[in-house]
Amino acid sequence: MASLTNGSRAAVVLAGCAYLLPLLIGRTSDAAYPVGLAGRWIVRTNENAAYPSAARILQGPEGWTIQLSSHCNSPDCEWPETLPLQLASTRTRARGVAVWQQGERATHVTVEFADGRLRLDVFNITPSRSQWSHYDLILRPFEQHLKSLFETAFGETIPAPAVYEEPIVGRCLPERTTTSTAYLKVSDIESDVFVLRLTEDGRILRTSKRRVLTPSGRIRVLTFLIRYEETFSTDAEQLWQTAQVSINRDHELFAKTMGFSTPFVTFVNSTVVLDRMAVDPTRLDDLKRAAASMGIVVADYQIYIAIDMDPRQSRGGRATYPTRSIYVGNYGAWNKPLTAAQWMLVARTAYHHEVVHLWGWDHDWTAVCQSGRPFEPFITDPMLLGWRDSDGDGIVEILDPTPYGRSQK
Numbered sequence: 492m493a494s495l496t497n498g499s500r501a502a503v504v505l506a507g508c509a510y511l512l513p514l515l516i517g518r519t520s521d522a523a524y525p526v527g528l529a530g531r532w533i534v535r536t537n538e539n540a541a542y543p544s545a546a547r548i549l550q551g552p553e554g555w556t557i558q559l560s561s562h563c564n565s566p567d568c569e570w571p572e573t574l575p576l577q578l579a580s581t582r583t584r585a586r587g588v589a590v591w592q593q594g595e596r597a598t599h600v601t602v603e604f605a606d607g608r609l610r611l612d613v614f615n616i617t618p619s620r621s622q623w624s625h626y627d628l629i630l631r632p633f634e635q636h637l638k639s640l641f642e643t644a645f646g647e648t649i650p651a652p653a654v655y656e657e658p659i660v661g662r663c664l665p666e667r668t669t670t671s672t673a674y675l676k677v678s679d680i681e682s683d684v685f686v687l688r689l690t691e692d693g694r695i696l697r698t699s700k701r702r703v704l705t706p707s708g709r710i711r712v713l714t715f716l717i718r719y720e721e722t723f724s725t726d727a728e729q730l731w732q733t734a735q736v737s738i739n740r741d742h743e744l745f746a747k748t749m750g751f752s753t754p755f756v757t758f759v760n761s762t763v764v765l766d767r768m769a770v771d772p773t774r775l776d777d778l779k780r781a782a783a784s785m786g787i788v789v790a791d792y793q794i795y796i797a798i799d800m801d802p803r804q805s806r807g808g809r810a811t812y813p814t815r816s817i818y819v820g821n822y823g824a825w826n827k828p829l830t831a832a833q834w835m836l837v838a839r840t841a842y843h844h845e846v847v848h849l850w851g852w853d854h855d856w857t858a859v860c861q862s863g864r865p866f867e868p869f870i871t872d873p874m875l876l877g878w879r880d881s882d883g884d885g886i887v888e889i890l891d892p893t894p895y896g897r898s899q900k
């Protein structure tokens with residue numbers, strides 16, 4: 492829709508905006524107006540990669556700002572981080588303008604918001620050449636865009652999925668990404684987790700739908716603790732169990748901060764200590780057989796964890812879904828009896844990392860490229876695991892009978 496013509500029409504349009512502003516400002520009494528303008532917007536159709544494909548309109552202490560982004564990689568179509576937006580509004584409508592001056596060339600972005608719809612007109616003006624170009628863009632709210640992506644990608648209506656937007660500082664990729672998830676229960680213990688990974692302008696990077704263990708309720712866990720003389724103190728089993736109690740306390744404290752007296756997740760733990768000589772710790776069948784021979788009903792458990800602090804072999808952890816099994820190797824290359832703090836680290840690896848994989852978590856959900864653990868004690872944003880209220884009805888989604896704004900079946 493870009494066109495090149497002489498400057499006279501642009502001048503008229505801009506003069507019109509300047510004329511409207513004082514009139515509208517006089518009618519604005521509440522700084523939060525207009526309702527529905529602040530937030531993230533996605534261009535409905537984009538004909539040219541150089542045009543903006545997304546906008547964020549924000550209201551801060553310094554006033555309104557607009558951030559524009561395009562998915563063009565050339566420096567010619569880069570937008571500044573933010574532009575001040577002069578805005579005049581009523582409760583439901585707004586008009587405004589942002590100006591970006593680059594030497595002689597000026598880019599005027601006019602904003603028109605009405606009835607929940609946003610239109611941007613972008614004018615590039617170069618006075619010495621009497622040139623201007625113009626294009627207009629129609630945008631829809633990010634939430635509406637996301638809902639439509641869930642419908643297209645999965646055939647599911649999910650009006651208010653969980654959303655995590657990568658922070659500006661510490662992001663991993665050149666552009667900000669967004670992860671959105673929704674858990675839909677399929678049985679007492681299992682759910683399908685739907686995942687969308689998106690670019691800043693709402694394009695899909697990755698979709699996935701997987702059958703997973705639901706991250707809620709009382710989850711029965713059988714731990715096979717493999718005994719080695721070198722890494723086991725006489726009270727190793729007790730230290731391990733103390734660490735398990737501490738994991739449950741993490742879940743209790745988190746639920747409390749959300750105003751719930753019952754945690755969303757409780758691990759009901761049993762531990763069996765097995766000598767390394769008697770089993771192969773990497774073979775689940777072997778471990779189950781050994782436990783069964785000691786009178787344990789192994790079928791009663793939802794998760795099986797092998798803890799293998801082998802002083803001669805340093806291995807990491809892994810989680811396997813169909814068998815709901817976890818293996819944690821001696822990733823610390825410990826060769827002396829593990830201390831209480833080291834058992835705590837092992838428990839965190841097992842329960843705050845590998846178990847979370849059984850709930851569907853992938854490392855890219857909330858990739859963290861700077862040091863620090865922003866979701867401590869958890870590995871990812873609790874919102875994405877359904878432990879917050881995404882649809883605003885006061886019930887966290889994993890317990891919500893109408894999760895993510897869905898209607899009752």
Ligand SMILES: [Ca+2]
Pocket residue numbers: 880881882883884885886887888891894895
């Ligand atoms: Ca809810």
